[in-house]
Amino acid sequence: MFRRLRPEAADSTDWIVTPRLYTIAPAGLSEADAWTIRGLRRRYHSKEEWRIVPHVTLIFGYDGLVEEEYVRHVQRVAARLAPVCVTLTDAVAPEATDAETNYVYLIAPGADARLREMHAALYQGALAPALRHDLHYVPHLTVGCLYQRTEALALAKELNAKDLAIDVTIDRLAVYADTDSQYRLVKEIAL
Numbered sequence: 593m594f595r596r597l598r599p600e601a602a603d604s605t606d607w608i609v610t611p612r613l614y615t616i617a618p619a620g621l622s623e624a625d626a627w628t629i630r631g632l633r634r635r636y637h638s639k640e641e642w643r644i645v646p647h648v649t650l651i652f653g654y655d656g657l658v659e660e661e662y663v664r665h666v667q668r669v670a671a672r673l674a675p676v677c678v679t680l681t682d683a684v685a686p687e688a689t690d691a692e693t694n695y696v697y698l699i700a701p702g703a704d705a706r707l708r709e710m711h712a713a714l715y716q717g718a719l720a721p722a723l724r725h726d727l728h729y730v731p732h733l734t735v736g737c738l739y740q741r742t743e744a745l746a747l748a749k750e751l752n753a754k755d756l757a758i759d760v761t762i763d764r765l766a767v768y769a770d771t772d773s774q775y776r777l778v779k780e781i782a783l
Contacts, residue, residue, distance in 0.1 A: 636736030
């Protein structure tokens with residue numbers, strides 16, 4: 593997805609075309625946990641399995657800045673952040689935003705404050721206009737996307753019965769560009 597931004601200089605007639613940009617926190621996983629997540633994503637979220645690494649999304653698609661400005665903003669914020677470790681223990685199937693998108697998330701209830709702080713810090717300054725006040729941010733790792741809400745609820749129940757404990761280390765951020773539904777890694781930034 594692309595957006596055309598107006599030129600900054602009043603005398604310029606050139607338009608800047610920018611892709612929709614995302615900031616994610618790639619999930620650092622043990623080998624065993626990585627296999628667990630890969631298996632779940634392969635079975636229940638196959639369209640995303642190979643497009644982008646398992647992650648916690650921190651900035652949802654934004655196309656209001658050119659790539660270089662967006663990356664500079666994320667780098668400035670990342671310089672103030674420290675790595676985070678959380679344990680994902682609960683599976684949830686939040687209310688669907690449309691009839692065909694029923695996600696299943698792994699979350700870290702009570703232990704996700706640092707991820708919420710990262711999210712809030714990134715949405716300050718240059719990205720403040722992108723913050724959606726109508727949506728409640730829930731830090732999560734998506735493991736499934738099903739067509740039926742009943743299937744999503746059943747999967748969450750099944751995963752919760754397994755007493756999962758997926759340890760995730762967040763020690764970097766990654767900026768991705770969505771160009772015609774293909775994700776391209778723009779920059780990885782260490783914390």
